[in-house]
Amino acid sequence: NPYAGLVSRLRASWLSEKTRPMEYRMAQLEALGHFLDEKKQDIVEATASDLGRAAFETELSEILLCKNELHETLNNLSRWMKDEHVDRTLAMQLDSAFIRKDPYGVVLIIAPWNYPTSLFLAPLIGAIAAGNCVIIKPSEVSKKMERLVAEALPNYLDKDCFAVVTGGVQETTRLLENKFDYIFFTGIPPVGRIVMAAAAKHLTPVTLELGGKNPCYVSDTCDVTNVARRVAWGRFFNAGQTCVAPDYLLCTLEMQEKLIPALQKAIKDFYGPNPQESPDFGRMVSDKQFQRIRALLGSGRVAIGGQTDEAERYIAPTVLVEVQPSDPIMQEEIFGPVLPIVVVANMNEAIDFINSRERPLAIYAFSSDDKVVNQVLERTSSGGFCGNDTLMHMTLSSLPFGGIGNSGLGMYHGKFSFDTFSHRRGCLKRGMGREPLNGPRYPPYSQQKLGVVRAASRVTRPDACTLL
Amino acid sequence: MDKMRQVVERARAAFNSGRSRSLEFRIQQLKALERMVNEREKEILAALKADLHKCGHSAYSQEIIGILGELALTMEKLPSWAAPQPVKRNLLTMRDEAYIGYEPLGVVLIIGAWNYPFVLVMQPLIGAIAAGNAVVVKPSEVSENTARLVAELLPQYLDKDLYPVVTGGVPETTELLTQRFDHILYTGNTAVGKIVMAAAAKHLTPVTLELGGKSPCYIDKDCDLTVACRRITWGKYMNCGQTCIAPDYILCDPSIQSKVVENIKETLKEFYGEDVKSSPDYERIVNKRHFNRVKNLLEGQKIAHGGETDEASCFIAPTILTDVSPESKVMEEEIFGPVLPIVTVKSVEEAIEFINLREKPLALYVFSNNKQLIKRVISQTTSGGVTGNDVIMHFFLSTLPFGGVGHSGMGAYHGKYSFETFSHRRACLIKDLRMESANKMRYPPGSQKKLDW
Numbered sequence: 001n002p003y004a005g006l007v008s009r010l011r012a013s014w015l016s017e018k019t020r021p022m023e024y025r026m027a028q029l030e031a032l033g034h035f036l037d038e039k040k041q042d043i044v045e046a047t048a049s050d051l052g053r054a055a056f057e058t059e060l061s062e063i064l065l066c067k068n069e070l071h072e073t074l075n076n077l078s079r080w081m082k083d084e085h086v087d088r089t090l091a092m093q094l095d096s097a098f099i100r101k102d103p104y105g106v107v108l109i110i111a112p113w114n115y116p117t118s119l120f121l122a123p124l125i126g127a128i129a130a131g132n133c134v135i136i137k138p139s140e141v142s143k144k145m146e147r148l149v150a151e152a153l154p155n156y157l158d159k160d161c162f163a164v165v166t167g168g169v170q171e172t173t174r175l176l177e178n179k180f181d182y183i184f185f186t187g188i189p190p191v192g193r194i195v196m197a198a199a200a201k202h203l204t205p206v207t208l209e210l211g212g213k214n215p216c217y218v219s220d221t222c223d224v225t226n227v228a229r230r231v232a233w234g235r236f237f238n239a240g241q242t243c244v245a246p247d248y249l250l251c252t253l254e255m256q257e258k259l260i261p262a263l264q265k266a267i268k269d270f271y272g273p274n275p276q277e278s279p280d281f282g283r284m285v286s287d288k289q290f291q292r293i294r295a296l297l298g299s300g301r302v303a304i305g306g307q308t309d310e311a312e313r314y315i316a317p318t319v320l321v322e323v324q325p326s327d328p329i330m331q332e333e334i335f336g337p338v339l340p341i342v343v344v345a346n347m348n349e350a351i352d353f354i355n356s357r358e359r360p361l362a363i364y365a366f367s368s369d370d371k372v373v374n375q376v377l378e379r380t381s382s383g384g385f386c387g388n389d390t391l392m393h394m395t396l397s398s399l400p401f402g403g404i405g406n407s408g409l410g411m412y413h414g415k416f417s418f419d420t421f422s423h424r425r426g427c428l429k430r431g432m433g434r435e436p437l438n439g440p441r442y443p444p445y446s447q448q449k450l451g452v453v454r455a456a457s458r459v460t461r462p463d464a465c466t467l468l
Numbered sequence: 469m470d471k472m473r474q475v476v477e478r479a480r481a482a483f484n485s486g487r488s489r490s491l492e493f494r495i496q497q498l499k500a501l502e503r504m505v506n507e508r509e510k511e512i513l514a515a516l517k518a519d520l521h522k523c524g525h526s527a528y529s530q531e532i533i534g535i536l537g538e539l540a541l542t543m544e545k546l547p548s549w550a551a552p553q554p555v556k557r558n559l560l561t562m563r564d565e566a567y568i569g570y571e572p573l574g575v576v577l578i579i580g581a582w583n584y585p586f587v588l589v590m591q592p593l594i595g596a597i598a599a600g601n602a603v604v605v606k607p608s609e610v611s612e613n614t615a616r617l618v619a620e621l622l623p624q625y626l627d628k629d630l631y632p633v634v635t636g637g638v639p640e641t642t643e644l645l646t647q648r649f650d651h652i653l654y655t656g657n658t659a660v661g662k663i664v665m666a667a668a669a670k671h672l673t674p675v676t677l678e679l680g681g682k683s684p685c686y687i688d689k690d691c692d693l694t695v696a697c698r699r700i701t702w703g704k705y706m707n708c709g710q711t712c713i714a715p716d717y718i719l720c721d722p723s724i725q726s727k728v729v730e731n732i733k734e735t736l737k738e739f740y741g742e743d744v745k746s747s748p749d750y751e752r753i754v755n756k757r758h759f760n761r762v763k764n765l766l767e768g769q770k771i772a773h774g775g776e777t778d779e780a781s782c783f784i785a786p787t788i789l790t791d792v793s794p795e796s797k798v799m800e801e802e803i804f805g806p807v808l809p810i811v812t813v814k815s816v817e818e819a820i821e822f823i824n825l826r827e828k829p830l831a832l833y834v835f836s837n838n839k840q841l842i843k844r845v846i847s848q849t850t851s852g853g854v855t856g857n858d859v860i861m862h863f864f865l866s867t868l869p870f871g872g873v874g875h876s877g878m879g880a881y882h883g884k885y886s887f888e889t890f891s892h893r894r895a896c897l898i899k900d901l902r903m904e905s906a907n908k909m910r911y912p913p914g915s916q917k918k919l920d921w
Binding site: 015017056057059086087089092097099100104181192193197199200203205208210225226229270272278366367368370373377381383384388389392393395396398399401404405406408409410411423424426427428430431432435438441442443444445446449450454 | 523525526557560561565571658661666670677691699702741847852855856857858861865867873874878893895896897898899907912914915918
């Protein structure tokens with residue numbers, strides 16, 4: 001077990017209680033802030049190299065997001081760490097009852113390649129804030145970022161408590177043999193199953209941020225121009241390699257005819273007449289991903305785009321029509337700049353279509369009619385939901401971010417990150433006096449004792465006084 | 469074994485019909501449960517007596533009271549728990565609707581344990597129904613009378629398709645676990661907890677595991693030993709020690725060990741009389757297998773009190789062991805019986821170190837007049853939950869989450885936590901299709917000017 005030494009070293013650090021004091025956690029979090037500031041240029045360049053992604057997108061979706069998470073955490077940490085006092089029963093009015101937030105211990109964060117900074121850093125913020133030691137396993141697919149994290153990050157954080165492990169499938173498998181106190185995984189469902197199975201051997205709790213096909217329903221009553229821009233933005237950001245991107249569109253034939261030219265215009269506004277020349281449009285992360293997505297272009301008919309360039313791993317912003325539910329592109333998460341349109345007769349058919357498939361990470365519905373948006377929301381189930389836009393629910397840290405069913409379990413962002421990496425420990429502190437009050441609970445039993453026990457066990461508000 | 473698939477499919481079809489979603493429906497089902505517990509109290513108590521030799525008072529106070537309280541609390545609070553929770557918005561979302569919606573998960577599975585066989589299926593069931601789910605209930609086959617009764621009663625009061633009861637042993641449970649659920653709540657031991665989680669992993673099913681372990685009980689020299697030992701005696705020997713949060717073993721200074729023994733002996737006499745076996749208030753070990761398991765833990769130990777056993781009735785007397793070695797068998801596994809080992813430690817630091825070298829327990833107890841010492845013990849250890857200067861009681865406060873950590877479990881329930889465990893918190897953001905100009909900043913082509921803004 002090549003990682004046993006590392007894990008036990010971190011566990012010893014955790015047992016030494018080094019990570020407990022708030023000052024320590026704040027200092028480590030502030031160091032993360034320095035990492036983001038001082039290494040920003042390197043991060044932007046590494047991501048540009050790995051994903052062909054524009055600096056603008058990296059700054060907006062990763063740097064800014066992480067800075068916001070950091071600030072929110074630093075501003076609120078002392079409040080989040082405090083014991084939470086709870087309402088008590090009549091019998092416990094003089095006791096102290098509270099929820100203590102305990103760190104779990106040694107936490108493992110496994111990050112993917114599509115947002116290689118924020119998808120390890122955002123959970124890391126929560127794990128540190130909650131007082132844990134952390135092993136970070138960045139993705140080997142985003143090679144330059146992997147090297148940057150492995151080389152630079154340890155210089156900012158306490159090496160006793162935080163470490164970076166690099167490698168591929170083999171190394172991750174060996175790493176997962178160790179006992180962790182929490183595992184946070186972002187990736188695809190099949191690997192999610194493997195991670196959870198490995199966690200089960202040690203009874204390690206997990207958060208799995210997975211994916212799926214996020215449907216996007218567009219009703220007949222809407223402002224087509226605005227819809228097209230918001231959908232195009234969400235679909236083609238990071239060249240489609242986003243877990244909450246709208247994966248496919250559902251609309252009537254009528255709406256499709258209006259949407260195509262509107263989408264065409266949006267793409268042109270964003271990326272110019274030849275997106276391959278735009279500095280703002282990304283590339284597929286690897287040959288494997290490029291080939292996978294290129295194969296999916298055979299589904300239906302190309303209405304917009306469809307061009308590819310293997311040498312650059314470039315796939316044009318593409319819209320497909322005449323797509324059947326049984327087509328290959330409708331069987332897997334696309335994770336690329338291709339938007340298939342599946343025609344439905346009406347909203348009910350769209351809802352049935354969505355409900356007959358695995359529950360996705362996000363569902364989108366566009367309509368100028370509130371009732372339509374609410375219907376889609378109420379009659380479906382998904383990790384999150386955004387009406388009349390794409391991606392945006394992810395940017396509000398007061399909303400929990402996570403999946404359901406195949407799209408994941410658990411959640412994070414903002415305070416939810418802190419809560420995810422904390423064990424909420426129910427504590428009751430009693431006095432040793434007033435022992436006669438305990439009399440009714442002891443044997444030998446009697447009817448009278450039973451009556452008293454019953455009366456005393458109702459939960460009351462602190463200011464209420466009922467003695468029934 | 470097709471039967472399991474059919475039961476789950478029927479529950480899923482019933483859930484998909486949507487009828488479990490309205491608050492009226494959920495409250496109606498909870499009211500029916502309340503009626504069931506009240507109307508059939510006699511049969512419930514009789515089943516508990518048959519399974520565990522539990523007397524009426526014990527059964528009522530350990531199981532029925534908690535269920536009725538949970539039902540009343542849930543029915544009262546459900547509208548507020550289930551209401552969408554608006555959240556703080558940022559500059560970009562200031563004019564939007566942003567909230568967390570509480571939604572049912574779908575079809576959930578509850579696997580009960582045999583030691584408190586009624587409350588351990590009922591309490592999770594209350595939360596699962598309140599959250600709008602369909603629920604498959606699998607009571608423990610070891611407490612067979614209660615299992616049979618639950619299978620008979622639930623269909624008489626609740627929607628038959630939404631809340632089926634499945635009975636059976638290991639083969640049936642294994643088959644049941646191959647089906648896909650949207651949440652599994654399992655109460656039982658660590659070994660089976662791993663099996664349940666492994667089965668859940670195949671379907672990416674979230675789990676709540678209420679397991680166990682050895683819950684330590686530290687007695688400081690500076691404390692009222694009479695009171696402390698009284699409370700410990702109550703918590704240790706109730707249900708014949710078969711309680712997941714019973715104080716499993718005692719840690720104390722050697723100088724107070726004999727006083728602790730004396731106090732517990734006195735209390736035992738007060739509770740159960742001179743002849744424990746004839747006390748109606750003292751339970752029995754659930755079956756021969758566990759009887760033998762617990763009896764074997766006594767081998768080679770210094771028995772300061774008790775030690776009598778009677779296989780025919782699965783009786784084991786309240787027993788105290790002294791000067792127990794940390795390496796002995798009785799200190800390896802959760803005792804789950806009326807045997808209380810005392811391990812001596814020279815200081816509270818030693819006690820803390822002892823506790824931290826072992827698996828994280830479900831409960832931790834510390835007795836002391838010194839508030840600072842109690843604070844320290846809590847801060848320097850971890851456990852599912854804690855009670856200071858008493859035992860068990862944190863379980864009875866439904867405003868505290870009840871659950872384990874590490875080998876003692878994951879997730880929590882009781883009160884509002886049950887509702888949350890069985891709900892999906894869905895992030896909802898509803899924007900306006902107009903005001904597109906506000907979005908210009910985020911669209912390509914990108915520029916430094918846009919970023920700076």
